[in-house]
Amino acid sequence: MHxxxxxxxxxRALSLAAGLPLCRRRPRALYVHLPFCARRCPxxxxxxxxxxxxxxxxxxxxxxLEAEARARxxxxxxxxxVYLGGGTPTELTLDGLRRLVDLLRxxxxxxxxxxxxxxxxxxxxxxxxxxxxxxxxxxxxxGAQSFTPRLLEALGRFHRPEDVARAVRLARDLGVPGVSxxxxxxxxxxxxxxxxxxxDAALAxxxxxxxxxxxxxxxxxxxxxxxxxxxxxxxxPGAEARMLxxxxxxxxxxxxxxxxxSNYALPGRRSRHNRVYWRNHPYVGLGNGAxxxxxxxxxxxxxxxxxxxxAVERGGEAVAEREALEPARKVxxxxxxxxxxxxxxxxxRFLRDTGVDPRAFFSDELARLTELGLVTTRGQRVVLTGRxxxxxxxxxxxxx
Numbered sequence: 272m273h274x275x276x277x278x279x280x281x282x283r284a285l286s287l288a289a290g291l292p293l294c295r296r297r298p299r300a301l302y303v304h305l306p307f308c309a310r311r312c313p314x315x316x317x318x319x320x321x322x323x324x325x326x327x328x329x330x331x332x333x334x335x336l337e338a339e340a341r342a343r344x345x346x347x348x349x350x351x352x353v354y355l356g357g358g359t360p361t362e363l364t365l366d367g368l369r370r371l372v373d374l375l376r377x378x379x380x381x382x383x384x385x386x387x388x389x390x391x392x393x394x395x396x397x398x399x400x401x402x403x404x405x406x407x408x409x410x411x412x413x414g415a416q417s418f419t420p421r422l423l424e425a426l427g428r429f430h431r432p433e434d435v436a437r438a439v440r441l442a443r444d445l446g447v448p449g450v451s452x453x454x455x456x457x458x459x460x461x462x463x464x465x466x467x468x469x470x471d472a473a474l475a476x477x478x479x480x481x482x483x484x485x486x487x488x489x490x491x492x493x494x495x496x497x498x499x500x501x502x503x504x505x506x507x508p509g510a511e512a513r514m515l516x517x518x519x520x521x522x523x524x525x526x527x528x529x530x531x532x533s534n535y536a537l538p539g540r541r542s543r544h545n546r547v548y549w550r551n552h553p554y555v556g557l558g559n560g561a562x563x564x565x566x567x568x569x570x571x572x573x574x575x576x577x578x579x580x581x582a583v584e585r586g587g588e589a590v591a592e593r594e595a596l597e598p599a600r601k602v603x604x605x606x607x608x609x610x611x612x613x614x615x616x617x618x619x620r621f622l623r624d625t626g627v628d629p630r631a632f633f634s635d636e637l638a639r640l641t642e643l644g645l646v647t648t649r650g651q652r653v654v655l656t657g658r659x660x661x662x663x664x665x666x667x668x669x670x671x
Contacts, residue, residue, distance in 0.1 A: 304558030318560025372405030615654030
């Protein structure tokens with residue numbers, strides 16, 4: 272597309288995108304952040320509160336959640352999907368779990384998918400049962416990370432491989448139909464043989480969903496400081512890519528679909544909640560560090576649990592950042608998220624969601640990415656190549 276034609280098209284696209292259809296949708300997803308953890312792992316940069324820091328905070332936190340929900344949740348909202356994340360939601364006390372169920376029931380009752388994250392070591396029947404009975408939990412997401420003891424120790428995890436198997440049995444005994452297992456690659460000292468062992472150990476538990484992430488060294492974490500001091504040696508990008516490729520081949524051979532850069536599922540078992548994020552649709556987020564996307568505006572709450580509680584107690588909400596993206600930016604963000612999925616950039620769906628034809632709007636970018644071998648065309652859809660999956664962040668930078 273010639274520069275002038277592209278400039279004219281961009282102007283038309285902006286006028287269309289000012290009321291993006293995806294931004295006018297009513298939210299149907301609810302995320303609730305529960306920050307409490309048994310302890311903070313050395314690589315963790317999440318908005319968590321280890322219990323030694325959060326003693327006495329639970330009752331105030333749940334009261335703040337309830338107050339924020341009254342202020343934030345739109346009238347008539349009923350969630351189709353609910354995700355309880357953290358932190359570790361099941362670290363709440365029994366009284367806390369019952370209160371959580373009571374406060375969420377008006378919006379979460381009858382949801383098609385309810386996911387709860389859990390630590391394999393601390394998950395107990397009396398902690399999971401109230402959530403299953405009160406909210407109808409359909410998915411349990413377990414942070415296994417590895418099934419290799421020395422790697423778990425290196426990650427600061429205190430569960431053992433057998434704890435993951437016990438947690439899976441517990442979920443099934445309580446009637447939870449879906450189990451997702453998180454694995455991590457590029458751990459210092461991890462070998463390809465370790466990766467194979469971890470994938471095989473996960474598959475032996477017969478999950479229907481597996482999420483796989485590369486270890487990252489987030490600023491401010493002990494791991495980041497140790498890496499800078501030379502005490503930890505990170506894997507090179509090429510080694511990370513080979514490990515991810517190994518995971519991809521083994522999971523595909525086991526019948527899993529690689530439906531998003533970091534996520535695999537058996538047919539029909541993809542995460543419905545996360546699909547909301549990948550399509551850039553509206554959602555409601557409650558709790559410290561939680562984000563909401565409502566009416567084209569992104570709201571981000573205070574990350575610190577105590578700061579969140581105090582802000583809600585003062586004014587009913589705890590928004591630390593409020594961002595109304597320019598329409599063109601929203602269009603670009605939506606394209607990037609779509610390309611992370613196996614469906615890719617579907618022109619018909621993208622046009623319905625944004626009012627923009629991506630083949631024209633991104634003609635220059637898609638031409639460059641195709642020439643570099645990072646994307647290809649399947650029918651009408653643009654999808655990442657195998658190399659593009661390994662370099663998804665670079666593809667994102669090109670589009671954004």
